[in-house]
Amino acid sequence: MKALSFLVSALVFFSVASAQTLEGAWKLTHQDGQKVEDMEYIKVYQDDYFAFGAKQVKDNHFVGAGGGPFLYEEGKYLETLDFFTLDPSQVGKTNKYKLDWVNGKMVISSEINGKMLVEIWERLSDAKDDLTGNWVITGRKRGEEISRSTPGARRTVKILSGGRFQWIAFNSETKEFSGTGGGTYTAKGGKYIENITFFSRDDSRVGASLDFNYEVIDGEWHHSGLSSKGDPIYEIWTPYAIGYKK
Structure with missing residues (x-):
């Protein structure tokens, strides 16, 4: 026994x-x-x-x-x-x-x-929500026009999981680093809110909260609202495994 x-x-x-x-x-x-x-x-x-x-x-x-x-x-x-x-x-x-x-x-x-x-x-x-995933930016909308791009060595990635987010802009070939920021977030009912806890470009931005709208269309994250500078933005993020192909 x-x-x-x-x-x-x-x-x-x-x-x-x-x-x-x-x-x-x-x-x-x-x-x-x-x-x-x-x-x-x-x-x-x-x-x-x-x-x-x-x-x-x-x-x-x-x-x-x-x-x-x-x-x-x-x-x-x-x-x-x-x-x-x-x-x-x-x-x-x-x-x-x-x-x-x-x-x-x-x-x-x-x-x-x-x-x-x-x-x-x-x-x-390890909580999950509508936007849990690793994303790469592939599109922007200005006015009524949407411009698309295929990420290469130079790309912007945003990873969300467990109620935390981090975006990073970099070039893996030249090893150039352009910036990063991250913190906590919530995504529910079409509203996405970021609370910044670190930001490489400006420490004074820590503590700020940004409120956006989101919609997942055909597996892509459509993200709209105002940037940290108050400018209107409309971004399209694609799952990294699909959007970034070496």
């Missing part, structure tokens, strides 16, 4: 571990055994893509951002960087990590330059 009980427990544990998904929003709580308190790192995973943004807690000063495609299989975790402000020379490279689950938290570790890096991430939310 003890052996059977152990086997059942092991199967349950394996099932739970196997069912773990990275999708959603995460916050870095510990790095190399130290609690992270003076900085805020938020990481969003969705549709095989990730992005993170970091700021100083005391003054909301932007620190850095990074992201790109990821692969997670049986404890093996790979990140390929499309953009990385802290070290642009890493753009295009794939880094391998070990990923473990401890009490529902994600533990990422690797040996880098002879030193062990260990990060503990706590899930903030």
